[in-house]
Amino acid sequence: MSEPGVEEVDLLVVGGGKAGKSLAMDRAGAGWRVAMVERDKIGGTCINVACIPTKALVGSARTLLSARGAAMMGVEVDGEASVSLEGLRRHEASVVGGMVAAHEQMFARSGMDFILGTARFVAERTVAITGRVGASRVVRGEHVLVNTGTTPAVPALAGIDEADVWDSEAILRLDRLPETLLILGGGYVGCEFASMFAVFGSRVTLLQSGGQVLSREDPDVAAQVAEILTAQGVDVRLGARARAVRRDAGGGEVVVSLEDGSQVRGEELLVATGRAPVTSGLGLDLAGVAVTERGFVVVDDHLRTKAERVWAAGDVAGSPQFTHASWNDFRILKANLTGGEAVTTGRLVPYTVFVTPELARIGLSETEAEAQGRRVKVARIPVAAIPRAKTLHETVGAWKAVVDAETDLILGAALLGHGAGEVISAVQLAMLGGLTYQQVRDAPLTHPTMGEGLNILFDALDAGEPQRPNTEPAPVRARGRPPQ
Numbered sequence: 014m015s016e017p018g019v020e021e022v023d024l025l026v027v028g029g030g031k032a033g034k035s036l037a038m039d040r041a042g043a044g045w046r047v048a049m050v051e052r053d054k055i056g057g058t059c060i061n062v063a064c065i066p067t068k069a070l071v072g073s074a075r076t077l078l079s080a081r082g083a084a085m086m087g088v089e090v091d092g093e094a095s096v097s098l099e100g101l102r103r104h105e106a107s108v109v110g111g112m113v114a115a116h117e118q119m120f121a122r123s124g125m126d127f128i129l130g131t132a133r134f135v136a137e138r139t140v141a142i143t144g145r146v147g148a149s150r151v152v153r154g155e156h157v158l159v160n161t162g163t164t165p166a167v168p169a170l171a172g173i174d175e176a177d178v179w180d181s182e183a184i185l186r187l188d189r190l191p192e193t194l195l196i197l198g199g200g201y202v203g204c205e206f207a208s209m210f211a212v213f214g215s216r217v218t219l220l221q222s223g224g225q226v227l228s229r230e231d232p233d234v235a236a237q238v239a240e241i242l243t244a245q246g247v248d249v250r251l252g253a254r255a256r257a258v259r260r261d262a263g264g265g266e267v268v269v270s271l272e273d274g275s276q277v278r279g280e281e282l283l284v285a286t287g288r289a290p291v292t293s294g295l296g297l298d299l300a301g302v303a304v305t306e307r308g309f310v311v312v313d314d315h316l317r318t319k320a321e322r323v324w325a326a327g328d329v330a331g332s333p334q335f336t337h338a339s340w341n342d343f344r345i346l347k348a349n350l351t352g353g354e355a356v357t358t359g360r361l362v363p364y365t366v367f368v369t370p371e372l373a374r375i376g377l378s379e380t381e382a383e384a385q386g387r388r389v390k391v392a393r394i395p396v397a398a399i400p401r402a403k404t405l406h407e408t409v410g411a412w413k414a415v416v417d418a419e420t421d422l423i424l425g426a427a428l429l430g431h432g433a434g435e436v437i438s439a440v441q442l443a444m445l446g447g448l449t450y451q452q453v454r455d456a457p458l459t460h461p462t463m464g465e466g467l468n469i470l471f472d473a474l475d476a477g478e479p480q481r482p483n484t485e486p487a488p489v490r491a492r493g494r495p496p497q
């Protein structure tokens with residue numbers, strides 16, 4: 014029964030992130046009555062202030078590096094290559110603006126009710142929407158999806174609130190390229206900005222409290238990334254635990270005081286110490302939706318919250334903090350809202366850290382595999398062993414794969430080098446298809462491509478093993494076909 018003043022829909026999406034907008038368009042296209050409420054970012058975090066603008070700028074950094082290395086490829090470029098702030102801004106704005114405009118059209122075409130405003134739960138499956146909608150609206154969904162994402166977290170450091178520091182969104186406004194940039198946090202966001210700004214010409218100091226950058230990676234992989242950053246001019250300081258932050262009087266330099274008593278100074282400070290869920294003030298308690306101590310929505314493996322017919326997805330639901338994980342949540346939700354039983358358990362979510370060259374990762378690291386007590390074989394090659402890398406003078410980096418010593422199945426890989434983010438998809442498909450490392454090793458992959466490096470990588474596992482002469486007639490089958 015509908016109440017006066019309450020609009021009823023089949024699906025109410027709160028927060029238009031990757032999962033939310035995908036589900037809203039899909040269900041609206043299927044004829045459901047759908048309302049999606051978005052506070053301020055048409056298309057969500059990824060296209061406005063995260064993946065897309067940062068990768069547009071990584072593209073600029075790589076173009077600059079290519080231009081600087083052009084002579085090596087026999088290409089003469091007049092004058093010295095450099096970036097212009099205005100040009101960077103234009104490039105970033107055109108990429109983001111184009112995607113936002115495309116989303117506006119897609120939303121309209123899907124037939125959903127796209128509401129620009131801030132939603133707050135006022136009862137079970139019911140939100141009040143204020144802000145850009147003018148008069149407030151109250152909407153109740155037969156099903157509700159919470160997809161409000163995360164936002165940059167500010168660490169509890171003395172003085173930080175008064176020091177006018179940047180977070181990953183403020184730095185993208187690009188009102189100047191600082192001569193000196195301090196970055197607090199050596200996770201993937203900190204490393205990406207460090208690499209990019211160092212290439213643009215800023216003197217970057219990366220402060221990482223732990224003993225390695227990218228704390229989740231194997232120490233050897235993290236050390237190689239740190240070496241690459243150092244070669245780009247980044248001053249990588251490990252074990253640098255910040256205690257307090259202040260800015261000199263009159264808008265002067267930022268000073269970070271470290272626990273060892275030393276201080277580091279710079280024109281600007283980027284704080285990249287993680288992200289916090291957007292759940293406070295959302296009224297989730299009124300909707301019966303539980304959150305964890307850290308504020309993430311509690312979901313089960315079907316992405317169901319504690320409240321009936323209320324679902325959550327993406328960063329806010331504790332999914333791996335990547336756009337493609339949120340998109341995969343959408344696939345799971347679509348199945349579950351239409352009678353299926355899809356789950357998040359055991360899914361394989363790769364990721365790429367867009368330093369230059371990039372690090373692509375999937376599955377178990379060597380450290381994780383060993384912690385699980387597995388017997389593993391580890392394949393390693395330098396990127397310089399891949400013919401394609403030589404043709405491009407892109408020989409920096411190393412590849413590594415972890416293989417189960419009993420089953421020969423690929424458990425994980427860390428590919429650091431040119432094009433790694435593309436090649437990791439091939440490893441992912443091999444893992445999803447249950448291929449042994451020998452099947453990948455023996456597949457005739459296109460020459461010369463970076464993907465061909467997988468033949469070389471898995472060949473390296475057997476290097477040194479005695480080659481037995483083949484005494485039996487060779488079976489007639491295409492190379493690369495799975496053994497029967």
Ligand SMILES: Cc1cc2nc3c(=O)[nH]c(=O)nc-3n(C[C@H](O)[C@H](O)[C@H](O)COP(=O)(O)OP(=O)(O)OC[C@H]3O[C@@H](n4cnc5c(N)ncnc54)[C@H](O)[C@@H]3O)c2cc1C
Pocket residue numbers: 027028029030031032033050051052053054055056057058059062063064065067068130131132133160161162163181202291295326327328329333334335336337338339367
């Ligand atoms: C600098 C940076 C770079 C990144 N690069 C990559 C990358 O290269 N690849 C990758 O896969 N991931 C990357 N990520 C992570 C990726 O951006 C996130 O994992 C992804 O955007 C999460 O999507 P989501 O679906 O959880 O929701 P989001 O896209 O975060 O959307 C949530 C939406 O909810 C809205 N909202 C919040 N509260 C309300 C409310 N009360 N009412 C209405 N609307 C509300 C917000 O405005 C927002 O638009 C990056 C992140 C950062 C910070």
